[in-house]
Amino acid sequence: MFFSVVIPTYNRLPILQKCLRALENQQFDTGLISDYEIVVVDDGSTDATISWLDTEKANLPHVRLFTQNHRGAGAARNLGVENAVGEYIIFIDSDLVVTESFLQSHAQALITAENKLQSDLIFTYGAVINTCNFDNPTSEPYKITDFSAAYFATGNVAIKKKWLIEAGMFDTMFSQYGWEDLELGVRLKRLGLKLIKCPSAVGYHWHPPFNLEQIPQLIEKEIERGKMGVLFYQKHPTYEVKMMIQMTWLHRLLWGILSLGGSLNEKTMKPLLQWLINQGKPQLALEIARIFLNWYNVQGVYDAYKLSKNT
Structure with a gap:
């Protein structure tokens, strides 16, 4: 199993650094996961994202960078999927910090579900815990407000690339904030894909303290x-x-x-x-x-x- 982790980003360098370092620190069974890549799509950032990625190439061996003018997350994810080499795509956001067992958890849940259902019409949905703790985001406990009933949300999902292509990818008419992932979810559901919860694949969604x-x-x-x-x-x-x-x-x-x-x-x-x-x-x-x-x-x-x- 080869994963392509697709991450759109726009002016989020400080938390993106934590995001990518956590992904470079994955521990997994090589009999289950052969390898992985991290496909970063910069959506026209005006901060130092691109220059930092260029200087850190040696420390981020799994990262492949693609760039576009500022067109939104949906278009960025489409570009990432189009250039991904993996059979399986994992979507996360660039302000998400994952645990070291993140890839292993998604892989195990996918294989278990495929064997049980005798079908690959599935995708796994990991847990997302919101935190404003920048120094140690993974220390945040789960809260009732972290619960999500969404069918397909790109904060933390793993799915075969072929189903994204068959569903028609993200609709770039969603040029402003919201709904492009859930709209794709409606089309995936019509194809018959089943959501498999994967609470052990944890991502910590950082945002600055409210003011x-x-x-x-x-x-x-x-x-x-x-x-x-x-x-x-x-x-x-x-x-x-x-x-x-x-x-x-x-x-x-x-x-x-x-x-x-x-x-x-x-x-x-x-x-x-x-x-x-x-x-x-x-x-x-x-x-x-x-x-x-x-x-x-x-x-x-x-x-x-x-x-x-x-x-």
């Missing part, structure tokens, strides 16, 4: 996610997708009530959020901020849907 300066960018992401959610629904107009993108009366009612019709927002909640951050609880502050962030998302969905009907 109030991040709020404008987070709001913009939610509005973009709303727009891309409508594109998702236009391609797959099902109730399941409506639920996923929060385009139902239930979501509008829920977040409308919780945010008091938008009265609880980044301005009115600023003192509470800052107090929690000062108390050393930035993650709790972020979870509370999701009340108004989800309201922005729902509003963004409906605004984008209304605009699509008028054009």
Whole structure:
């Protein structure tokens, strides 16, 4: 079994360094995994990503670098898959730090499932644990907020390359934030692929501790996610997708009530959020901020849907 680990990246050099060093430190059974490559696709970074990768070639023997203009993660992943030599593709993000048994865990789960089901119509989905601990990200314990019910999310999945090609790869019309991986998941599900949970393949998703300066960018992401959610629904107009993108009366009612019709927002909640951050609880502050962030998302969905009907 030969793995190609495909990683899109954009201006994330400090955490990318940890990501790649962890991947170079893999321990595995050579009778199960013959070897692996790390396919890094730089999506037009303006930091020192490319120059650092060039100077560190000797220390990153598994890394192959490809570059493109800034076109988004979906296009970057497509470029990575097109140039990958492995039969199996593993997708992770460039802010994910894995354990040394990461590849072995995915490989064992794939082989076990294929033998049990007598089919290779499968993919494995590893665990993703969110952390803001940059110095030691793998020390973060699993939290209930780390649970994901997604069918296909590219934070940590392993799948045969041929199924990605047959499904049609990532749709590059998803040019803004969100949904390109779950939309591909809908097409993979139609091919009959079965999700196999692989909790032992752990990745630690690092993000900086929440602060109030991040709020404008987070709001913009939610509005973009709303727009891309409508594109998702236009391609797959099902109730399941409506639920996923929060385009139902239930979501509008829920977040409308919780945010008091938008009265609880980044301005009115600023003192509470800052107090929690000062108390050393930035993650709790972020979870509370999701009340108004989800309201922005729902509003963004409906605004984008209304605009699509008028054009």
